[in-house]
Amino acid sequence: MKIKRRDFLKGAAGGMALLALDGQDAQAMTVQALPPEALGILFDSTLCVGCNACMTACKDANNMQPDFADGQDIWDQPVDLSPNTLNIIKKFTSGTGETKDAEVNGYAFIKRQCLHCVDPSCVTACPVSALLKDKETGIVTYNKNACIGCRYCQVACPYNIPKFDFNHIYPEIVKCQLCDHLIAEGKVSACCSACPTGASLFGKVEDLYVETRRRQQMVPGTIYEYPVTSIDSGLTHSYPAPEYIPHVYGKEELGGTQVMYMSAVGFDNFALPAYPKESFVSMSSGIQYAIYKGMVYPLVVLAGLVFMVKKNKQQEETKTAEKAKDKKEENHE
Numbered sequence: 001m002k003i004k005r006r007d008f009l010k011g012a013a014g015g016m017a018l019l020a021l022d023g024q025d026a027q028a029m030t031v032q033a034l035p036p037e038a039l040g041i042l043f044d045s046t047l048c049v050g051c052n053a054c055m056t057a058c059k060d061a062n063n064m065q066p067d068f069a070d071g072q073d074i075w076d077q078p079v080d081l082s083p084n085t086l087n088i089i090k091k092f093t094s095g096t097g098e099t100k101d102a103e104v105n106g107y108a109f110i111k112r113q114c115l116h117c118v119d120p121s122c123v124t125a126c127p128v129s130a131l132l133k134d135k136e137t138g139i140v141t142y143n144k145n146a147c148i149g150c151r152y153c154q155v156a157c158p159y160n161i162p163k164f165d166f167n168h169i170y171p172e173i174v175k176c177q178l179c180d181h182l183i184a185e186g187k188v189s190a191c192c193s194a195c196p197t198g199a200s201l202f203g204k205v206e207d208l209y210v211e212t213r214r215r216q217q218m219v220p221g222t223i224y225e226y227p228v229t230s231i232d233s234g235l236t237h238s239y240p241a242p243e244y245i246p247h248v249y250g251k252e253e254l255g256g257t258q259v260m261y262m263s264a265v266g267f268d269n270f271a272l273p274a275y276p277k278e279s280f281v282s283m284s285s286g287i288q289y290a291i292y293k294g295m296v297y298p299l300v301v302l303a304g305l306v307f308m309v310k311k312n313k314q315q316e317e318t319k320t321a322e323k324a325k326d327k328k329e330e331n332h333e
């Protein structure tokens with residue numbers, strides 16, 4: 001897609017206006033907030049039994065090919081996210097690995113997929129808007145027809161999620177899009193539909209927040225009802241509450257994510273990084289502002305560029321008007 005000169009001028013003018021703001025305002029302009037109707041997933045590691053039904057359902061719903069790790073091309077056995085695998089269940093083990101959800105001599109499961117960041121670095125890094133955050137649902141979608149294959153999104157993602165598929169004539173980026181095609185039909189994400197225990201739970205992020213608070217107040221060992229499939233499905237299972245660690249991963253990390261995690265073991269065991277609350281997008285806008293604030297040169301260059309483009313545009317418009325006038329006169333003769 002070609003960028004129209006008018007849009008370029010608007011962008012350039014916006015850039016100049018941004019430079020005129022103080023740092024805080026500039027930051028507020030660039031950081032995205034959670035849309036009120038945002039959708040997401042709550043993954044509760046204590047409920048996950050490692051059955052991999054979510055992985056199979058994901059492949060089925062998204063027409064993904066199997067990943068063969070056994071060398072025999074029999075079973076789908078992905079070892080990590082890949083161009084064929086948008087969602088993977090991984091296992092943490094320690095010592096003898098006997099006790100579920102124990103850090104010592106225990107094991108636990110984690111689900112890896114796109115976290116649908118509230119303020120996604122991949123969207124900001126993409127120079128052609130092939131990755132977009134939906135204004136209503138907050139789902140981060142990918143448009144392969146707009147993608148130029150620069151792979152900036154791969155570098156920018158703090159969770160190492162987007163994969164580059166070289167197996168097509170036109171290589172493309174591959175990542176979970178929360179099954180937005182199913183959501184458009186009034187269904188829920190395939191992984192959550194398939195999950196027999198409720199470990200993967202679909203819902204509005206605001207409702208999932210409420211559910212995380214409820215779970216954190218549960219008394220360990222006491223039986224509670226847990227929703228299955230989606231927060232408002234009406235389906236529940238009863239389980240004794242585990243001893244959750246007092247941290248919901250994704251609620252605050254890098255401005256928050258729409259896929260969140262609860263667990264009884266520390267998130268460092270799952271290689272989920274300990275990130276600050278501020279998003280990378282917000283941090284980088286602050287740095288850019290600090291660099292540009294004291295520099296007259298970029299402003300002068302930008303102003304010159306804007307003047308030049310505007311002048312060219314006026315010249316072209318004048319020429320076009322003159323040609324149209326000549327043609328009109330020719331037709332009258």
Ligand code: SF4
Pocket residue numbers: 113114115116117120121122123140156157158159160161162175
């Ligand atoms: S997890 Fe990565 S790919 Fe997914 S929205 Fe966040 S930055 Fe983008």
Ligand code: SF4
Pocket residue numbers: 054057058059061062086087113176177178179189190191192
């Ligand atoms: S939301 Fe859909 S695409 Fe994403 S992990 Fe779940 S099944 Fe896969």
Ligand code: SF4
Pocket residue numbers: 047048049050051052053054055089109111194195196197198199200
């Ligand atoms: S379907 Fe549910 S229980 Fe089974 S591996 Fe996936 S998240 Fe865990």
